Amino acid sequence: MRCHPSRNWMGLRIAVGLFALPLSAFVLLLASKQVHHGFDWVHTAVGVPMGIVAYLSWQFVVGGNDAICRRKVASAGLGGILLGGIGASLAFMGSAMLMPNSNLGPMVAFLIIGPIGFVAGVLLGPFVALAENFDERAPSVSMTKQDQT
The missing domain is CATH 1.10.287 (Helix Hairpins)
Structure with missing residues (x-):
């Protein structure tokens, strides 16, 4: 298409x-x-x-x-940014709250948790777009009284 x-x-x-x-x-x-x-x-x-x-x-x-290609790339990029950012932010704040004297928390957050979240978001993003497309293409299962007779 x-x-x-x-x-x-x-x-x-x-x-x-x-x-x-x-x-x-x-x-x-x-x-x-x-x-x-x-x-x-x-x-x-x-x-x-x-x-x-x-x-x-x-x-x-x-x-x-191709509109479908643009949507997949945008979904993957957005998913990566969201999950990577959320993971890095939570790891950064969590390490600051749980171990305030440790200086390794930010490094772990930005070098390990953030990239892992980014990769996970890129892998999951197209599936979210596919699920949205699937819902739009699914035929309606509700039947009117005229269809039943």
């Missing part, structure tokens, strides 16, 4: 592509460091969410004229 190009998405797609190009190069640099110098948690915590953002950006650049 292709939408009619009522809005020209080309300019936004070019801007997103210019954003995704250096981001993809940075993610590939982090991945090459992982391969050549061994596994590192910090590079993974930074590289995986950035790789997902680069992937979603390229997905929009390639399929930006």
Whole structure:
């Protein structure tokens, strides 16, 4: 199902592509460091969410004229931002309340819990959009008196 190009998405797609190009190069640099110098948690915590953002950006650049593609990318991005932000905020505030003298709480919140929430949100976001589409497409099961006779 292709939408009619009522809005020209080309300019936004070019801007997103210019954003995704250096981001993809940075993610590939982090991945090459992982391969050549061994596994590192910090590079993974930074590289995986950035790789997902680069992937979603390229997905929009390639399929930006398709309304369904735009909706999936937007749902995944919004889900990632929401769950990642909520997870990082709760971990940050929770660590401050439970262990006020610890200085590792913010680091754990922003380097571990936030990226894990972001990845979970990106994975769950398209399913939410799919469920919304499923509800819109479902036929009505209510029958009128004329339909019953």
